Amino acid sequence: MVSVKNTLLLAMAASVQASPLAGSSTTSTSTAAVPTVTYIPPETDLFTPPAFPEGAIDISNNRTLVNEIKKEYGLDTADEKVTTPGEVSIMSGSCNQGSCPDYDKAFDMMYTWSQQSTPSPGGAPPNVLVWNDFNIRVNDCGKCYIKRVGSTGGGCYDFTACGRAQSICVDSGKNRAHRIWKDNGHKTCYRVEQVGLGGCGIIMMRVIYRPVGEIACNCFAAPERNRAINVCRHINLENRIASLEGLLMRIKQASADERERLLETVSFDQWLDTRSAGDPKPETSRATPTKSVQPFGLQAGPQGLLIYHGPTSIYRIRTGGPPLSPSDMALSDGQFDHVAQHFGIDLEDEVIMTALHQFFRWQYPHFMFIYREAFLRDHFGQRTKSKYWSLPLLMAVCALGAVMLPDRAQSQMSEQFYAAAESIIIVSGLTHPSITAVQVFLCLAFYQIGKGELSKGWELSGIAFRMAQDLGFQKDPEQWIASDASLATSEDVEIRRRIYWGCYTSDKIISLILGRPVQLYDEAGEVEHTESLPDFPDMAPWLPAGVDISRMFEPGSSGSRERLITSFSEHILLSKTIERILCTLFSRKSAANGITGLTLTDDLDLELCRWQESLPDCIKWNRWEPPTTSLLPSVAALYILFNSTRIVLHLDRVSAGASSQSQSVSRTVCTSAAQDVVCLVRQYRAQHGLEHAPLIFIYGIVQAHRAMRALDITPHEATYLVQSLDECCVAWGLAVQARAHLYELL
Template identity: 30%
Template sequence: MKRFAAIAFTHVAPAPQVAQTVYFEMRTRGAGHASESERDELLNADEHALPHPQLDFVTVDGDFDYTGSSRRSTMNMRSESPGTSSFYGPTSVYPKEIMTPPSLPNASYHTLERWRDARLHESLRFNHENFTKALVCFFKYQHPQCMYIQRGAFLRDYKNLDYNSRYCSYPLLYAACSLGAKVSGDSQLYQHADFFSHVSYEMISKRSLESPHLTMVQTLLCLAFSELSQGRNPKGWMLSGMAFRMAQDLGLHQDPRFVASDDDTNIQDARDQEIRRHIYWGCYAMDKMQADDDDNTTGIPDLDENVELHQLLSSSLLQIAELSKIIEIVLSHVFSTKMIKKSRKDLVMTRLARLEELNLRLFRWHSALPESLTWHKWIQRTDDLHSNTLIMHVLYHSTLISLNRHFIQPTPGFARRSQSKEICLSSIDNIIAILRHYQTQCPLSRGPIVLIYGTIMAATALIFTYESPTTPTSSKESGNSNDSPQEPELDYQVTAIIKMLEEVSPTYPPAREASLRLKAYFGVSSVRKDRHQKQPIQALRNRSIDAGSAEMQYSESALDEQYWSQDPVAMWSSMDAGILNLMPMDWPGADDYELLIIRRGRRKSVHGVPSPLYLLTESELRRGLQPKSVLPTFDTAARMVPYSHGPAFDEGFLSVSSLHALHYEQYGKVDGKPALFLHGGPGGSTSQSNTIYFNPSVYRVVLFDQRGAGRSTPSAEIQENTTQHLIQDIEALRKHLQIAKWHLVFGGSWGSALALLYAQEYPQYVGSLVLRGICTVRKAELEWSRGSAGAARIYPDAYQKFLSFLSGVEREDPIKSYYKHLLSSDRDTRVAAAREWNRWDLTIGSLAPSHEAFSKLDDEKWLLTHATLEAHYFAHGAWIEDGQILRPQNVDKIRHIPATLIQGRYDIICAPRTAWDLHQAWPESRLIWVAAAGHSAKEPGIEEKLIEACDGYADLAFY
């Protein structure tokens, strides 16, 4: 028995059995010292997972050195000529100071190669100015996606004509010029783009890639972008793969502090270290961009942040690098091939968990951006945004789309998440808005390929989000009417994206292919080149739309039987549906008219629906009369960023009485369509900033300060200053400027009341109305804003301070009591009263008043002018009868005028009920509610809708 045991003990177990035994011993040892919960966790752990080391049971043979760098002691970096080196890590067959790696080509070899490059360059005899022009275009338009080139280091060597240095070389120069020439806008230079690329490729090919060099990495990446931009993806991936591999050969994936040696000629100081970090993170970001766009694996993994994201890196590169880390997780933990090894249930549940986690990480990244890098389509930026910022936000929304789109209409291995559809729809809108913002700064055709891939990503999201138009099952039958391809939101988004893709197609062939596929999928035959997307009526006569609660079928018989009447002919869906406007089909020449598909927001509220206009009655049509007007076109795919105007082309004063002179200015197009801007208050003023709503290539914008306000004289004068005076002043200004008719009258707050009163007095001189924060100066409205039953209940603390200036009896009628103090002979009393009156206005004037707004309380001239005139008008009820504007006989005077009413849902100064009452009395008007917005024109959403409305009326014709 003992002999058998001895034999068994000396028997050598197979290697797998030994490994299992060691693993079992490790787990048992850990379980013996663990708590009950830890023991369960250990025993239930994945047997293939690497267990956490139990440091308490680790012993060391002898002493060891706690100091020094472990990375530095195991890494081997050999440097030869400037910029050329090779890296050998801890597992290399050439351990440091033990085995010498093979030598790189010697200095004479590099000299010969550089001489060949220089000779080829000289033989081509390209003008140096052309190189400079191409480089300017490269750094202006393409560098935001090519941040692996450190601009300062490259340009320093380029300006010194040192084309064979560590940071500049002939191949890199030609590769960068190739990208710049493609977007130069110069037809002759554009023709050289492919040749530049070919020369660069020939130069690096002749070197046989035997010499890893920093500029070689950058050259390969530029050439990769050049190939990708032309749709030659396999070659692009080959070149970028070579670049990433060479980057590792150069040791860029390791922090330069640990690979630099005292005799290293390539890393001489902190600046060189920073440049290497910059190049690495630029490569890293490009790798993730390419992998995300083409759904490939990454070439440069995030090696536990071996290269620090140093604070000296540019802010945008820092943020893009952080975003790139999330992209790598998306690729490796959600869509990696190894995921399919899980059971189907585990696969689906794991992906859903990762989806929630990564969406949250992306949202947190976005919300944590520094203010200088933020962008939001509802928030106006007074400064131009750097292209890096816009590209970063396109990449962010592209990542959201690529992460979420497979959870909309799931295939095996995925599950449906309604949240994913909303995220994709929002990202599509944001990408469109970002690209339109980019277009205001430079042509989209000059944009980097990252923007184009973002556009294509949005196009794919549309296909994921909406059912195919060719699907035989109707949306109603499928039980998912909101996903119908007939939704006008789809028309808007498809139109906008196709237009953008077509715009960049001459520069980027992949855009043309994507455009054709999108058209084929959604059955779009063509897209007009003008600002509005229209489709032939005949192609849409049988188009089904959701109008309120009922399905409506527009057909020949429906048009003839349901909509011909003695009423003015205009057909539209209900305000809630807000989808489609149709013009009568059967008047002479009707086939020449086209139908405009309008965007509708996802919420069941009005987003972009034109107001129906009186056109012609049946009898007029049958007499062959032509229409008096056409429907206004609201292109919500048009630019929504504020317009920029140059200096006023005309400025002056108009004397309207022996006492008053009005200051006025004119901006925009001298012979453009006249647009009148009426400021609020009363007592407000105008400035060039009020022109941001009007397209300067279309409108002739007229601003003027009302009596006693702004720069009009005398300031704060209440004599000869009533509503009737102001109405006549507008008419006097129109005649003085020799304007036959106002194409558009724009008014906000008190300006909306004045616009309505003027239009009711002179309807023949008003072509259209855009009104914001609707005011009709009824007693109930004044009581809401200054009394105790309205705004006071929302801001009780601020209202108490407003009343504290008044005595007990005076508080019964705050408006008249303040008016009395504002007319006091004592200036201090007037100023104090004006300060409290205006403090209340500023408090309730916006959902989130800014600190800068309250700084106006230190401006005594503004205090007295605004408060005195406002109290003067409100104390007298604006010298109009209560409810005068809303009376049917007065509304009838303007019923034919196209009008858009834009109202913040949480407007505290002008109660939303007024806008609703006006719309009820005037259903032909178009009412837009802006969610999460107050009174100010700068509130999120309001500014965009004002621009949208003015754009919509820009092409409106009047007869």
């Protein structure tokens, strides 16, 4: 009899769409008549690029320099050429590879990772240059064709042999390939196998991607998704099926009374996943909050400040009159200039501007509760009674920016900036709640957590979140337009939303890092999701690292705005899942109650996988990308947060008294997530340097190391993670503490 597992796997696989490589739009009118197969390469069969050497420079895109080095070692420098098979000697190993495919294949793709080390004078560390290449090789019509298709994890080769135009594409990430004959549109798709050949001389690693069998061009793979996502979803499906089979077995073996009890307590909805991989997220995740007239709102307090009162408040709500302005009782920042001077800060010193640049280059994408354009407009414009700038906010921003300064003497100014901001805000902020006061307290909280002062950081963040609620940030600002004169424009409304969601995501990061309850709940908020606002002129010097400034001026280009706001929007959605994890999985009451069949871990992990599947293309990442692929810090931080969350969700189940099936699933998830963290750290280090790593990187490194030690896997990568904290220590004292703890475990 066919098992439930096999039946359900076939049904679920049939609902998933095709890979873009196999099913992309072409003129093809036919495909090979082969059965649809489900193929996901095991993690152990997939090639992991060599570790990026300490201090190495990637020159993959500098072809002139690469070719000069190749000539020194007698290596071929041609990007494309045609030869006859007789001109090539018998191929063996990593050294003797020519322009013909290896293993008697019609085509293959050859990946080469090369490295040159030259000694430095004075006993300094050697200079290390690295580069990688992907070359597609074809044996057709009595000739061999080879073409370098770049360093992007694969590519396509268009050529003509014996008068027939054709195209061959190889995708190293999905282990797939296809060949299209352009004269008749016939297309054949292949499963690709990776064969590691080792190294030779300056060639550190060579890998052959060879076709090993035809597959249907609509085989199991989600459209425009990376391979890791398919594995994530596949694991969840198998776990759901295993849980369902276990329940059916218990029902079969139970007595009549026990069977009735089991059937009454189970809901089969928990095993059903009617959405296909390509379906959008549920409408509820992005839905606009329902607007309604509430019997509560903003009211002027005894000092004339606007504060929020809910339906049970001791104060009666003001019901009429003109909109109130919160600025009438605002303190002038000018009266606190002497505080900055007391801490040795000259407000006209260039270090202020330098620290601001560093903040908006490295920190701003992770502190979206500050709206850059409004802050800078007020900073360089009229500061008197400004809504989005204050002296303590300037000091707090400079404190976070200064920790990223390469000049150690200047970076030590961060302590002075912090002390000035704290001194002013404690005097003025607690009695005069305001937008900038919320931002200052939250900046100070992250500064203290980054130093390793976790208790103080927790307390400061609590003040920030309580003050945000005091100001009514949890309600959509459009509800306050009739009551608050500061909401004069649509920009004011959007900025207020941005600040709320920045506080919401910050709350989840802080709670996750410290392992404590959240303070801002999604259900308590009624704020619409944030949208993009226009970039101000002359913003290029203030853009985050990794942004291609040249593309900002292309017709129809949205510059950095699209990817940054998209990352932030997806961070909000991920934070909602993190909230459920922190509130549900780690609650003793929830653990005691339990559920029949699927565990909370499985449900929450499936929610994480769905989030990953639906990420927009502009912020997708996968570990199979070469180190030179552009990686925005905001995207890197988002994936570090995602993988860290999966590790903490699953790791305890590996050592707990869970079933062997559950333990196996959790081991696979933790292994994959930890390896993703390693790849992200390497890629970020190569492009930006870990001295500029965001705070969440420290958490991700620690969790990945924890998983690797618990599972006793890849000890060299665990050591690499510990060593990577050395560079993070330049900016973050928390990294110093984490490194010391991890060294004790080595």
